[in-house]
Amino acid sequence: MGKVIVVTSGKGGVGKTTTSAAFAAGLAMRGNKTVVIDFDVGLRNLDLVMGCERRVVFDFINVINGDANLNQALIKDKRNDNLFIFPTSQTRDKDALKREGVERVMEELKNQFDYIICDSPAGIEHGAITALYFADSAIIVTNPEVSSVRDSDRIIGILASRSRRAERNESPVDIHLLLTRYSLDRVSKGEMLTVEDVKEILSIPLLGVIPESESVLRASNTGTPVVFDGESPAGHAYLDAVARFLGEQREMRFLKPERKSLFRTLFGRA
């Protein structure tokens, strides 16, 4: 039975789609059959970030409405056999997400996949609520910045009260913090909140810290999840986060400046 993970934030533009793509790819690279679903009806981006925008025939809304079946809409990733993308409609809007239809689709997906990543839209309205409703786990994507932290707090409150698990009084959704666009430089200048600041305000366990990196924009533009870029620090950080999610211990990298010592430069330790 597949596990449903929602990637949400409340705030827009903090890195949900980047994270959904990276996390799904990371899980697939570890041998898990994974699907990543775009819940941002009308403003779809996941297909672009995954590089499959030219292969979209049927979408999530088509399947909900019964115009197509699930297998006609699922797109297999060309880089990894375990990875699938379920795009959404660009022409409709979030009102098209009918709860019963979504539930039916989620049940079908849980039978076929190990992990189902739900890329949530920004906000706290119907689209975001539907994306988080079926979650078993949640990744709260937050930038080290006051508005983002406030909005993340809000969405955590909503997850605690409006998920299906909350409504049915089942064990709560497993919530994790992912700090993205972390800039060591700006933190040391006092321009950005520190990891400790954010942890103190949100009081949820930290899954990972993703450093600000130019490689993310390059990845978006080329339709490649950033974990496929072996030289990207962000990519490495995402792989660490996936490992931690799966229960492994990984030290937090990218929180301390990389001091290039003469010794290392001479003897070439990367």
Next chain:
Amino acid sequence: MAGTLVQGALFTVMVVRAAMLRDPAFEEELAKQVERSPRFFLNAPVVLDLKGSEADAFVTPEEFAEARRVLRGQTLMLVGVQNALPQQIAAAAAADLAGFAPNATQPSRRRAAEAEAEPPEPAAAPAAPPPATVAPRTRLVTQPVRSGTQIYARGGDLVVTAAVSPGAELVADGNIHVYGVLRGRALAGASGDAGARIFCSRFEAELVSIAGHYLVSEQLPPEQQGFPVQIALIDDQLTITRN
């Protein structure tokens, strides 16, 4: 399952003495009270106490209907009678009113003989009925109160043993205690109790209010920020003291 069909419960109900209804000044005085605390009286249940009424008073459903109309005019709801004689109970029932057992603070009707010996109630006090003693209930919240969450502890105190985020709202008719950092809003004495207080372990609130008197973050003394404090309404001024 059947065992849970009928359960006992305690309710707060106002009591109006039948004699008061006959007093012309009563309606006016009641109107003034209601105006001062409209939310408290809105749709509040009322029991009519027939102790001391004449044996031939309130023996028809129409008289009860009239009493109901008068009280409804002041937003109150007549729901039953107390200390009624058998013929009064019958008429009340015909007017869809329940018969309540005499409440503990009043001597029962059957001991009318002793009651006669009591000094007469001061008739020149047509004040609105005082609320029957409220069974205080404290609401306890142990999880962090996230931004956007509103908690209302009706009729009692609110105790929170976790952090209260900015954008969260705590409201209580009684006191508010936060054993954690208070970063949101706290509104104590929400139904008008000016004696309510706010206590917190770490004061970083956005807004505090007691019985409608409020101060926003900008108006709060900066030297108290981050400390354990107690907030009280003294001489109509919100006063913040270090705990």
